[in-house]
Amino acid sequence: MRVILFTGKGGVGKTTVAAATAVRAAEAGQRTLVMSTDPAHSLADSFETRIGSAPTPIIQHLWGQEIDAQERLEDNWRDIQDYMVQLMNWAGTETIQAEELTVIPGLDEIFALIDVKTHVQSGKYDCLVVDCAPTAETLRLLSLPEIMSWYIERIFPVERKVVKAVRPLVSRMTSLPIASDQVFEAVERLHRNLDAVKGILTDEAVSSVRLVVNPEKMVISEARRTYTYLGLFGYRVDAVVVNRVLPPDVTDPYFGKWKDIQAEHLATVHESFEPVPILLSRLFDREMVGIPLLEEMAEEVYGELNAVSILHHDDPIRVRKRDDGYVLRMRLPFVSRDDMDIHRRGEELVVRVGSYKRNLILPQSLKRMVVREANFAGDHLEIMFGRGSQPADPERG
Numbered sequence: 001m002r003v004i005l006f007t008g009k010g011g012v013g014k015t016t017v018a019a020a021t022a023v024r025a026a027e028a029g030q031r032t033l034v035m036s037t038d039p040a041h042s043l044a045d046s047f048e049t050r051i052g053s054a055p056t057p058i059i060q061h062l063w064g065q066e067i068d069a070q071e072r073l074e075d076n077w078r079d080i081q082d083y084m085v086q087l088m089n090w091a092g093t094e095t096i097q098a099e100e101l102t103v104i105p106g107l108d109e110i111f112a113l114i115d116v117k118t119h120v121q122s123g124k125y126d127c128l129v130v131d132c133a134p135t136a137e138t139l140r141l142l143s144l145p146e147i148m149s150w151y152i153e154r155i156f157p158v159e160r161k162v163v164k165a166v167r168p169l170v171s172r173m174t175s176l177p178i179a180s181d182q183v184f185e186a187v188e189r190l191h192r193n194l195d196a197v198k199g200i201l202t203d204e205a206v207s208s209v210r211l212v213v214n215p216e217k218m219v220i221s222e223a224r225r226t227y228t229y230l231g232l233f234g235y236r237v238d239a240v241v242v243n244r245v246l247p248p249d250v251t252d253p254y255f256g257k258w259k260d261i262q263a264e265h266l267a268t269v270h271e272s273f274e275p276v277p278i279l280l281s282r283l284f285d286r287e288m289v290g291i292p293l294l295e296e297m298a299e300e301v302y303g304e305l306n307a308v309s310i311l312h313h314d315d316p317i318r319v320r321k322r323d324d325g326y327v328l329r330m331r332l333p334f335v336s337r338d339d340m341d342i343h344r345r346g347e348e349l350v351v352r353v354g355s356y357k358r359n360l361i362l363p364q365s366l367k368r369m370v371v372r373e374a375n376f377a378g379d380h381l382e383i384m385f386g387r388g389s390q391p392a393d394p395e396r397g
């Protein structure tokens with residue numbers, strides 16, 4: 001079983017690359033389902049065919065699904081929402097406002113991901129290709145199971161016990177709505193589902209994320225940030241797809257400057273993501289819709305590669321608390337250990353060891369800290385961060 005997620009900034013070509021990958025997988029004989037969790041679906045446009053909210057056959061071995069987020073929201077959130085509305089009513093909020101307040105933006109999309117679990121468990125498919133919403137939403141979505149687990153494992157058992165004990169008493173004394181067993185069950189079910197989704201998506205033998213970018217400054221910055229956060233949440237990136245690269249046969253001087261700019265951005269992509277494989281797709285001379293063009297795009301992106309296999313075993317950066325600071329740990333195999341230079345540039349950390357250079361965007365927790373020291377532990381580089389005002393010195397390992 002394989003699950004491949006595609007994400008990236010708005011408009012970079014996520015849906016197109018996801019669709020192309022799915023066509024390629026299906027044509028290699030893998031039973032493939034391409035599903036979109038982005039409420040603004042465009043899979044059907046890519047395939048130029050109707051795609052329903054249930055898996056719809058497209059070609060042999062290929063199905064598509066545009067998840068009805070509203071429906072998923074109803075299934076997963078209704079009981080919980082009803083209780084929240086009751087609470088707000090009790091506190092004096094009009095029902096209509098309370099209804100609005102309990103619609104948490106982006107929640108529908110999160111529930112759409114629960115379908116990944118359903119499909120993996122069904123055993124009907126060999127490969128799931130997920131066309132995600134633009135990065136910011138996807139990240140929030142992927143971090144939710146973590147947040148939910150934290151809440152549910154620490155606070156929820158206490159709450160539930162307390163409620164069990166005081167429910168008879170409180171209901172006699174006040175009209176405060178007390179969560180019913182049904183509400184608790186809904187929360188538990190949701191937690192189980194999200195936990196299972198998280199389990200699948202962080203299983204390195206099953207799932208990987210492919211980042212789609214264009215050779216443009218903003219797009220790449222966002223992808224780098226995404227890369228850091230995906231790693232922190234335990235999701236593995238197995239490829240970066242650079243889409244819309246000007247092909248060599250474009251020689252019109254009008255595009256000369258654009259080609260230089262793209263070359264420069266491509267270099268940044270290499271510095272930021274290597275050793276993750278970087279796959280390229282040129283800017284085609286037409287919109288890439290319909291099976292034949294999607295096949296052509298897949299050929300361009302994957303060439304000899306098997307689109308379904310895990311293209312890279314990423315070992316994402318990790319940040320752990322240690323004493324009064326943090327340790328950032330990243331794998332840096334095959335580098336010579338002398339000549340190490342680490343410095344901060346705003347929110348960016350630049351690591352240079354010998355001829356190897358790696359730029360990464362620091363997570364929020366480390367932005368206000370300074371680099372204290374860096375050492376190798378096996379083939380991992382450990383960088384210690386602490387509070388302080390002294391400039392981050394380059395350290396020797």
Ligand SMILES: Nc1ncnc2c1ncn2[C@@H]1O[C@H](COP(=O)(O)OP(=O)(O)OP(=O)(O)O)[C@@H](O)[C@H]1O
Pocket residue numbers: 009010011012013014015016017038042134243244245281282283284285286287288289
């Ligand atoms: N390499 C390419 N060459 C030419 N056209 C392309 C290429 N990649 C994508 N397109 C076209 O660009 C348009 C946008 O692509 P797509 O819908 O895949 O982007 P997206 O990242 O999914 O957007 P959104 O963020 O809105 O979901 C589509 O019309 C698609 O056919």
Ligand SMILES: [Mg+2]
Pocket residue numbers: 014015016038042131
């Ligand atoms: Mg899209």
